Amino acid sequence: MMSTLLEYINMVRRSPIILAISIVLLILPIIFQYLNLPFPANMLFLALMYAIAAMAWNLLTGYTGQLSIGHAIFFGIGAYTTMILMLYYKITPWIGIVISGFMAMIVGLALGVPLFRLRSHWFTLATIASAEIFRLVFMVWPYVGGSAGLQAPIVAPEEKLYYIQYAGPFIYCYIALAILAIELIVLHRIVNSKIGYYLQAIREDENAAAVLGVNVFKYKMIAMAYSAFFTGLAGALYTIRFRFVDPFAVFDLITISVYIVVAGIIGGIYSFIGPLIGAFIFLPITEYVRVEIVARFPRYYGLHVCVVGIILLIISMLLPEGIYGFLEKKGIIKHKFFEEESRVVGGPENE
Amino acid sequence: MVSPADLVNAIVSGILVGSVYSLIAMGLALIWGVMNIINFAHGDFMMLGAFIAYWMFRLFGLDPLLCIPLSFGTIFLLGVLVQKGIIDRILEAPLISQIAATFALVLIIRYGAEAWFGPFTRRIVTGYSGEVINLGSIILPLTRLLAFVVSIIVALALYLFLTRTYVGTALRATSQDREAAQLHGINVSAMYKLAFGLGVGIAAIGGVLLSTFYPIYPEMGAYFCLLAFIIVVFGGFGSVFGAYVSGLIIGVTQCVSALFIMPTLKDVVAFLLFILIILFKPTGLFGKGG
Numbered sequence: 001m002m003s004t005l006l007e008y009i010n011m012v013r014r015s016p017i018i019l020a021i022s023i024v025l026l027i028l029p030i031i032f033q034y035l036n037l038p039f040p041a042n043m044l045f046l047a048l049m050y051a052i053a054a055m056a057w058n059l060l061t062g063y064t065g066q067l068s069i070g071h072a073i074f075f076g077i078g079a080y081t082t083m084i085l086m087l088y089y090k091i092t093p094w095i096g097i098v099i100s101g102f103m104a105m106i107v108g109l110a111l112g113v114p115l116f117r118l119r120s121h122w123f124t125l126a127t128i129a130s131a132e133i134f135r136l137v138f139m140v141w142p143y144v145g146g147s148a149g150l151q152a153p154i155v156a157p158e159e160k161l162y163y164i165q166y167a168g169p170f171i172y173c174y175i176a177l178a179i180l181a182i183e184l185i186v187l188h189r190i191v192n193s194k195i196g197y198y199l200q201a202i203r204e205d206e207n208a209a210a211v212l213g214v215n216v217f218k219y220k221m222i223a224m225a226y227s228a229f230f231t232g233l234a235g236a237l238y239t240i241r242f243r244f245v246d247p248f249a250v251f252d253l254i255t256i257s258v259y260i261v262v263a264g265i266i267g268g269i270y271s272f273i274g275p276l277i278g279a280f281i282f283l284p285i286t287e288y289v290r291v292e293i294v295a296r297f298p299r300y301y302g303l304h305v306c307v308v309g310i311i312l313l314i315i316s317m318l319l320p321e322g323i324y325g326f327l328e329k330k331g332i333i334k335h336k337f338f339e340e341e342s343r344v345v346g347g348p349e350n351e
Numbered sequence: 352m353v354s355p356a357d358l359v360n361a362i363v364s365g366i367l368v369g370s371v372y373s374l375i376a377m378g379l380a381l382i383w384g385v386m387n388i389i390n391f392a393h394g395d396f397m398m399l400g401a402f403i404a405y406w407m408f409r410l411f412g413l414d415p416l417l418c419i420p421l422s423f424g425t426i427f428l429l430g431v432l433v434q435k436g437i438i439d440r441i442l443e444a445p446l447i448s449q450i451a452a453t454f455a456l457v458l459i460i461r462y463g464a465e466a467w468f469g470p471f472t473r474r475i476v477t478g479y480s481g482e483v484i485n486l487g488s489i490i491l492p493l494t495r496l497l498a499f500v501v502s503i504i505v506a507l508a509l510y511l512f513l514t515r516t517y518v519g520t521a522l523r524a525t526s527q528d529r530e531a532a533q534l535h536g537i538n539v540s541a542m543y544k545l546a547f548g549l550g551v552g553i554a555a556i557g558g559v560l561l562s563t564f565y566p567i568y569p570e571m572g573a574y575f576c577l578l579a580f581i582i583v584v585f586g587g588f589g590s591v592f593g594a595y596v597s598g599l600i601i602g603v604t605q606c607v608s609a610l611f612i613m614p615t616l617k618d619v620v621a622f623l624l625f626i627l628i629i630l631f632k633p634t635g636l637f638g639k640g641g
Contacts, residue, residue: 313456
């Protein structure tokens with residue numbers, strides 16, 4: 001615990017942007033709570049949830065080069081695990097969140113065995129097909145509620161803390177912030193370690209990496225494990241916040257899998273916190289359109305997703321390195337994530 | 352217990368509906384084969400084709416089958432514009448930018464249509480919608496039979512175009528080797544526009560045919576696009592005629608398996624098959640190999 005804290009302080013010291021973001025994020029929920037602004041607070045929660053998933057996704061896609069459009073699998077598994085533990089076994093979500101992460105990790109590793117035989121777009125297509133299989137199976141599986149989904153029980157006031165059931169998004173923002181902070185530290189440690197260099201070597205040229213002695217399959221599996229774990233945590237957050245899961249929401253191709261990709265691409269997949277920035281850029285926009293236009297005029301349902309598409313199209317054509325990646329490249333934003341810690345990668349596999 | 356008559360009926364209706372799947376998949380295979388671009392928005396161009404038929408029918412009472420040239424032409428032009436404005440600029444980009452751009456098209460077309468037309472389900476009911484032709488114990492709905500006939504005609508026309516005309520041959524040459532085609536004086540950029548326009552235009556014809564017996568809604572493209580991917584991979588990547596045959600096979604498999612298992616699981620089987628094929632036989636049934 002102490003060492004993690006020290007590492008975070010160290011990270012903050014080296015990177016002013018992380019410091020600024022940390023402070024703003026810590027204070028924002030309090031401001032929203034006191035000014036009674038549930039809508040921006042909810043927006044903040046969603047942005048944090050997608051940021052957690054997109055950061056995790058980026059380890060597999062940005063760093064390792066394996067484009068997944070099936071991260072709804074891990075999100076959904078995480079959401080369902082917390083719900084089932086809470087509903088059927090009365091296990092508190094405080095523990096359920098962690099178990100969700102490990103369940104997602106197990107599923108990720110099991111999927112990785114066949115899927116990592118595939119390369120480039122074949123891998124991507126297989127992740128989409130896998131996510132569809134999960135959605136369809138959960139739709140007909142009675143144990144998980146079928147297509148009706150599962151609803152969390154309404155609990156007595158004294159059990160609020162045990163089941164994390166509070167009104168409004170305030171408390172959930174802080175849980176999400178805590179998870180995001182842990183994720184940032186863990187991922188930061190990974191990408192700056194030897195593993196991070198191996199992953200990037202695999203992204204740049206898989207065959208060359210293999211020839212140099214990198215166990216390609218093993219490191220892809222490591223990336224998958226962490227990626228699935230944290231995406232599972234994002235799914236668990238969804239459950240404790242919304243208290244209802246159904247296969248259409250948590251296994252959705254567009255609003256989960258593609259939205260995670262959108263966050264990554266808008267922010268920039270070749271930078272460490274790009275996906276986090278991306279989630280904070282596109283989510284408020286789409287949520288604003290959804291609440292201000294679509295919720296008032298249901299006739300225009302779909303407009304908020306269309307807006308996401310337009311942003312994605314513009315970014316992917318004009319700024320392929322993403323907004324944050326672009327600013328970083330131009331030298332407008334400087335941070336020392338990698339330079340200071342870069343060590344010479346030793347010989348193959350001599351950890 | 353499934354009676355033989357049910358089985359024969361399932362096979363026949365599988366072929367009829369599969370022929371429409373085949374058309375959509377052929378367009379996808381054409382684009383994939385010629386340009387090596389995965390068009391995730393394929394199903395949504397198909398949806399636009401179906402909506403053109405719907406609005407022509409609603410506003411002017413035009414029969415959907417007569418609307419085929421209009422639908423094809425409009426979506427062909429739209430495809431050429433999309434190719435010129437968007438796809439052409441990302442051809443050399445990394446895979447993730449290509450996939451991001453085509454997914455952006457999905458979001459814009461599918462949800463733009465949803466916002467514009469409203470998230471409602473519509474149907475085209477013509478004078479002959481309910482007609483059936485009885486051949487002994489085999490029941491043939493007239494709309495599906497017509498769709499089958501049109502599908503065969505379109506597939507034959509595409510076959511003749513690709514094999515018997517200069518432009519078609521140039522298109523195939525571009526698909527085989529882009530640089531060599533360019534050296535032989537083929538305008539590769541024009542070929543790409545043609546391939547993309549033709550590909551989505553054929554999908555739009557599939558959409559019009561579907562609209563005669565299938566409900567029309569803005570998100571209909573999602574399912575048919577995934578189905579088209581399964582068919583193209585099954586038929587062999589980039590093989591246009593492989594796609595036609597495997598579309599029929601998938602249609603029959605779907606209808607026959609629906610006799611034995613529940614519909615949702617039938618799609619699970621299709622997706623599992625898809626993953627197994629790309630894992631163990633990525634060249635598909637009729638692939639050229641490699």
